[in-house]
Amino acid sequence: MFTTLLVALDGGRQHDPLLDLVAHVAGPRSLVHLLCVLDPEFALPADASDADRREYPAAARQRAKAEGLLQDATAQLRERGVDARSLLPAGDPGEVISAQARELGADLIVIGHRHLSRLQRLLDSSVAQWTLDHAPCPVLVETRGG
Template identity: 40%
Template sequence: MFSEILVAINGNAQSDKVLELAMRVAHDATRVHVVSVIAYEFSAPDLESRQASPASWAEQLHCEEIVEKARLFLQARHIKCTATVIAGDPEHAICNHAREQGCDLIVMGHHHMSTFERLVGNSVAYEVLQNAPCPILIEAG
């Protein structure tokens, strides 16, 4: 049914549930694109140059470890996948990457926001839901 699935994870406890959910809808012809989004100010895509700040370097490495762990998890289950760290604000980066990769489903988590958090802004999942180029499957865990 779905041929290109984008899975957005951030390394929190819910990330494993998000991967499990994506596996349940994947089939032999499905390619899964695992992404973790890092804020521009913390991105350090060229770690070899050593020009990034220690905080940027640590955050970039953390995100790379997250997507690599997910890639290995999926490959061990014979699911074709890619793993990418994307710089930007999560809601736009996720939608843009899904559009660029021709994804026909986005799978992501959702955390429950406090009343104050809801007053000051929408969740990433809500923003992706409003702007996604394809259906979204949310693990509300």
């Protein structure tokens, strides 16, 4: 049974199948860390001032969207009896996922898959593929929500 799960969420897709899978594999003593990675070019710290939020509206929108996503996902898992916490760092998604998994001592990473075409993979790297190649623990890929 997995005890420490790291679940990577992105803001552009449907997460219900991913959360269904997590609820299914999480045991009664599991701790699920929900992770949404902010683009470092637009990242504002959580304690940013109102002036900073007005000065950088795109960054404020990105943070607000990610915080809402994490709150919703955390609530959905908790309703199912899963102990869930959220993380909102900035950086390269693949690198952050692997680093957080190491830091947390995760024994499973759960991630979605966007089903990129070959051309899209050449132009826009796959976070799922990068994570599979560099993860410090097993990776479970949910393919239905992509």
